[in-house]
Amino acid sequence: MASLVLTILLWVGVLTLAIVFTTFCFITVYIYYVHRKYSHIPQLPMPSFYLGHKKYLDEGYDENSDRSTDLVLYDMHKELGSPPVFLIHILHITMVLIVDPKAVKEVVFDKRHPKPMTFYKTFCYIYGQRFTGRGLLTEMDYEQWHKRRVILNTAFHRKFLKDFMEPFNKSTSLFMKKLLEKADGKTEIAMSEHFNRCTLDAISKVAFGMELDIIEKEDSTFNTQVLTALHGMIVSGDIGNLIDFSSKAKKTKEDVIKAVRSLRETGRQCINKRIDEMNSGEDVPEDVLTYIIKAGQEVNGDDKEKMEVMIDEFTLFFVAGMETTANTLSFAVIALGRHPEVLHRLQIEIDAVIGDKTYISYEDINKLEYTMQVLKETLRLWPPVVGMSRQLVCDIDVEGYTVQAGSSVNFNSFLMARMEKYYHNAHDFDPGRFKSDEDTMQYTYFPFALGPRSCIGQQFALIEARVILARFVSTFDFVLVPGQKFTLHSEITMKPKEKCKVYLTAKQ
Structure with missing residues (x-):
């Protein structure tokens, strides 16, 4: 009997080794095939056959590094001689990076080329928890996406954008009031954190009719939940974190799951409340929430799935709308602090258009031309979302x-944006470059993406950013805190690593 057991165990061991060896050989052959397939495209030598170029990118993910992932890619591209296309290999995955405007136009405007799920799946689920699921960003079925996009476009029509001005101004006034409490010229203020709270408060008011009191309460639970969920998108997709069983990793995972569930539960309650109001015949605002509910009726699936997709959209609008605009404003303040001549010209325009007013109208917004140029140049050099991805069908x-x-x-x-081929003095911060015809740069400049799947909230974000930046410049004098490094940090979106620290003084 013992002999039989040993024989069985021996054969199980041999079979297991055979399976492991066969799998290893298969993986090796497949990786070799992928490398051969793309060998004609410029690429740096791989430090590792299996891990490919991962060693380069690890520096960008290192919290102690002064180089973000985007700067690592920039250095790789420059070392290769700035070709129109180059690539990176990591394990069996290959990403081809293209910096040619003709290719941008050819691919992005062709709806046949879908978004690659391998890239966007981290937005859909975090640690197995549904996050943005099938929201506009991650819906892979073009017909399903298009039906909902057409409906949601209405919420961002010009006539509704005008109605957004009152809540934009309300949030901004609360924001100015909060900053005035710290504006003694010697208190160090991390503007990135404050801009996050302001933009999140504005979205909650404008898009969903919610009063979350985010600006007044600096320890707002909702604000923390959004940031925790965003961090979770990074750590949950890292293989090293997935196999980390330390108590710290376990706590991070628990916090992320809790944050995602709480965000979605807030969305569920908000949506159900609005549906009840609509069903009872009450007058409801024509805001983003109303159109999310209308678009939800176009979803394939039962009522449960329709509700989940509505919550997907709710979550997506909060997450995307907060970070992107806040990061743009942070980079704009850094750029203005380092270029006093640009700040001086901006102040002249804002004084002429706004003066002592504390309410910025829709008509005022259209007069802030140089302010818009400053924001566009900020987005050129430091786009919160650095690119677009597609899966080629041909x-x-x-x-x-x-x-x-x-x-x-x-x-x-x-x-x-950093290639002299497309921009004269490409590394200079020069808002004036956007005074001329922009058609020549439209396929090299796409901070809100391009094509049919461009950002639906582009005008929303630019109006919001102009209101906040104009009020900030008209209310305060500021200087950047000396000694901080103006380095970049890539965590889903690009942001200033040291959070744009300033000293503020109220203008008399």
């Missing part, structure tokens, strides 16, 4: 390089 030619069907490609505006 081969394309990029200046003589063939990129095969099935490839995941990324069009990177961060890199293109």
